[in-house]
Amino acid sequence: MQCPKCGSTEIEKRDHEEKPLKKVGGILLTSAGATAGTVGGAASGASVGAAIGTVAGPLGVIVGGTIGTFVGAISIGITGGVLGNRFGKKAGVIVDKNLFFDYLCLKCNHRFNVK
Numbered sequence: 001m002q003c004p005k006c007g008s009t010e011i012e013k014r015d016h017e018e019k020p021l022k023k024v025g026g027i028l029l030t031s032a033g034a035t036a037g038t039v040g041g042a043a044s045g046a047s048v049g050a051a052i053g054t055v056a057g058p059l060g061v062i063v064g065g066t067i068g069t070f071v072g073a074i075s076i077g078i079t080g081g082v083l084g085n086r087f088g089k090k091a092g093v094i095v096d097k098n099l100f101f102d103y104l105c106l107k108c109n110h111r112f113n114v115k
Contacts, residue, residue, distance in 0.1 A: 003107065033084020033087075044072050
């Protein structure tokens with residue numbers, strides 16, 4: 001294999017697993033997953049907590065709803081963040097593989113794909 005620009009045979013294949021898009025995708029979807037999980041978890045946790053608290057009367061509904069909100073937000077928020085991170089990294093690698101060049105000429109720094 002030769003560089004199409006300078007003809008050098010000093011070519012390096014890029015490792016898409018180590019590129020910044022993997023990190024950026026992981027960060028972005030971690031944030032999105034954690035945010036969505038926190039909001040959804042808080043809402044469902046409040047409902048469940050309030051329903052459980054009805055046994056203890058009006059005060060139980062308030063306390064149960066409050067505790068349920070925090071427990072739901074934390075547990076589902078963490079789950080959403082972990083899943084977002086995993087899928088974000090995979091998405092970053094896929095974008096990098098499909099949009100950017102696979103080879104780098106070590107002599108002239110030209111990036112290219114083999115056709």
